[in-house]
Amino acid sequence: MSDDTIVKAPAIAPPDLDRLVDLVVSSERMVVFTGAGISTESGIPDYRGPNGIWARNAIPTIESVRSDPEAQRKHWEFRRERYPEMLAREPNAGHLAIARLDAAGKVLATITQNIDGLHQKAGNRPDHVIELHGSTHRLRCMDCGREYDGIDIQRRLEAGEEDPRCEVCGGPLRAATILFGESLPKQALQTALAVSQVTDLMLIVGSSLVVNPAARLPVIAKERGAHVVIVNRTATPLDGIADLALQVEAGDTLAAMADRVLAETKGH
Ligand code: ZN
DSSP, rough: OOOOOOOOOOOOOOOHHHHHHHHHHHHHSSSEEHHHHHTTTTTTTOOOOTTHHHSSSSSOOOHHHOHHHHHHHHHHHHHHHHHHHHHHOOOOOHHHHHHHHTTTOOEEEESSSSOOHHHHHHTTTTGGGETTTTTEEEETTTOOOOOEEEOOOOHHHHTTSSSSSSSTOOOOOEEEOOOOOOOOOOOHHHHHHEEEEEHHHEEEEOOOOTTTTTTTHHHHHHHHHOOOEEEEOOOOOOOOOEEEEEEEOHHHHHHHHHHHHHHHHHTT
């Protein structure tokens, strides 16, 4: 299966880049918020979009994973086939730019709707990445909550296990991601809310800001006096409250911005 060809969005205009750089340089508590759009440039489809993987395959629900052996079997088969592809994905210029800013102490936290782990792979400090929808690189026992590394489970699947179970209690395992109909992980949501309340600049990249809490966090930040910048291929419902709303290519934009910001802050 080949990935959909992605037509590049326009490049950022120089005055917009100047404004973006100024906002980031003067920020002391920047929070980055990313959605599927940042990872499509790494060839990762938007899982939940109309052409997403989940739309083209059996959509797992919490009930089906728990009680339907056929759904379970399909789920593991799907994972065994597709996980190596997920593991091989590389962060793009956008992820790397955020990681460089994080390493330079410019980023308070990175909130993401993505489950691909590419911020950590790019070099973001793992404990400063808030994964609102969980991660495909972890699995969790549905009975005792013990977590397993995706690579370890992959080895077991490839060794022929058809339904890998928890080594402690024998309970069923599932990816530590949000399935349809589930609420977001409490801890991640609480941390995301907390950093949104104290940030002075929320930089949103590749989220259409339609579903909660994506739609809510920038509003909270704005109400507390933060600047809001939205970098997305298409217009979002929150462009009206943004100090800067840019419909441009995310990777190139963030790379150009990070180069300038890091050059300017080095002098201080
Ligand atoms: Zn268990």
